[in-house]
Amino acid sequence: MFSFSICLISFVFLFFSGIFLFVGGFYFVLNDLIYFVEWDIVTLNSSSIVMTFLFDWMSLVFMGFVFFISSLVILYSDDYMHGDLNINRFILLVLMFVLSMMFLIVSPNMISILLGWDGLGLVSYCLVIYYQNVKSYNAGMLTVLSNRVGDVALLMVIAWMINFGSWNYIYYLDYLKNSFEMGLISLLVVLAAITSSAQIPFSSWLPAAMAAPTPVSALVHSSTLVTAGVYLLIRFSPAFSDYMCVFLFIVSGLTMFMAGLGANFEYDLKSIIALSTLSQLGLMISAVSIGLVGMAFFHLLTHALFKALLFMCAGVIIHTMKDSQDIRFMGNLSIQMPFTSVCLGVSSFALCGMPFLAGFYSKDLILELASNGYINFIGFLLFFVSTGLTVCYSFRLFYYVFSGDFNLSSFYNIGDDSLSMLYGMVGLMLIAVFGGSMLSWVIFHVPPMVCLPFYLSFMAIFVSLLGGWIGYELSKFSLGSSLISFFYYKYVVFSGSMWFMPYFSTYGMSFSPLSLGYCSLSASDLGWAERLGGQGMFWFMMYLSKVNQWWQYNNLKLFLVFFVMWIIILMFIVV
Secondary structure (H helix, E strand, O other): OHHHHHHHHHHHHHHHHHHHHHHHHHHHHHHOOOEEEEEEEEEEOOEEEEEEEEEOHHHHHHHHHHHHHHHHHHHHHHHHOOOOOOHHHHHHHHHHHHHHHHHHHOOOEHHHHHHHHHHHHHHHHHHHOOOOOHHHHHHHHHHHHHHHHHHHHHHHHHHHHHHHOOOEHHHOOOOOOOOHHHHHHHHHHHHHHHHHOOOOOOOOHHHHHHHOOHHHHHHHOOOOHHHHHHHHHHHHHHHOOHHHHHHHHHHHHHHHHHHHHHHOOOOEHHHHHHHHHHHHHHHHHHHHHOOOHHHHHHHHHHHHHHHHHHHHHHHHHHHHOOOOOEHHHOOOHHHHOHHHHHHHHHHHHHHHOOOOOHHHHHHHHHHHHHHHOOOOHHHHHHHHHHHHHHHHHHHHHHHHHHOOOOOOOOOOOOOOOOHHHHHHHHHHHHHHHHHHHHHHHHHOOOOOOOOOOHHHHOHHHHHHHHHHHHHHHHHOOOOOOOHHHHHHHHHHHHHHOHHHHHHHHOHHHHHHHHHHHHHHHHHHHHHHHHHHOHHHHHHHHHHHHHHHHHHHHOOHHHHHHHHHHHHHHHHHHHO
């Protein structure tokens, strides 16, 4: 009963707090208000450690989204984690996660940002290893060590900013924009952001973190850990130089393309959704790099809505499928689970950017403004091909999950039975339908005017339709045993394994140091050190004693001389 009460209390508190912050954020954006609150904790050598809170429309709306999604995830967890004996601990970990994210959102101060950042890293590790097995442990170590790189970068930013006399970075963004110090700080911030948002070459931890329970995935991949890096980039964007923006665009564009391509070869349901998160994060960071900071924040909010719903639908399907995540065992779920299928379809269409759903208002606008801006042909291709790949793997998912025959077992009894999970999904589905239009009306005082030729205006819809058709056709292919299949097999493996990044992040990082350690151990500790040290001395003394013994045994006069000598010595000692 206590587990239900802690879920209910957390749900009510977070839900109404989220609505209050929504309304506050809308009031702030309409009246152009910013509140800046400082609490001076300690002063050391003219550098003050200050707990600072920045309340503007961006932080309030984002906090409202985090609280709202967290409340529905906790309501969903009450049913999803029903048989778990440690559900109280799970809910408290989720609340600590939300608290850490809140610290990061409202902080324009590097000290308090590090507090929230480290809190996110630590609690995410505890949540990824929640199911205590070897796979979860490996995924947790990969997650926490990848994010540790970002922690070190933020610590170096704090150490460098002590020269400024304050850690409130918001004061220095415009003033020191082209200086060496701010260039170095922005480089370290970009490093921290691409580790948190899992951009190349730190992408492998994001699919590995799917070892966590599904409610955690819904929270982590929608509005907390992975979006922390994007939010930090949005806050620091005025300080980025042109070279930094080009670097960001290359990294995020390649990540967007790589994740969209890899999801088309994946058969694990949660991994497909994780790779779609990676692709959308690349889109957000690409928008930041070409100057569309407001668009990136807008897409961050709309993406949080439909991505949380997508993971919730995946959790219900996994429960129903007796904990199987392989989409090849699914099929015909549109008949067996109509409500869950509707929610999955709505969230997937919002992800694809279907007109008038939440994702359309942000994603289509980013593509049109990017077409209207100054990007080269490679960047243009990365944007639109990645959009086509998104629709491609979404339709492939539809084909495997909704159509055909049910492939798990001959006897089954499945349906939409769990009410608590469905309540949370209903709330998110409504917002995923209407949230994009409402946000666009509030955030943009004047609608953006984009003048494009006819073919560029319809390019996004065209690549979406083309990607959907290709995804449906590819779903019907099967690799046979012909020679041409073996010829293409290496390309399939390369594309489906995230360009071998999981191997680079695990074996690539550990193989060389372990090999060097083994060579050092066998050559020094177990080799020459033993030969010249204890064992070598032991064998040398043994050899001398054997020589002495052989000499004495084979020469009777010498043996008697030694015997007499020892007797004389003993007599002298006694006397």
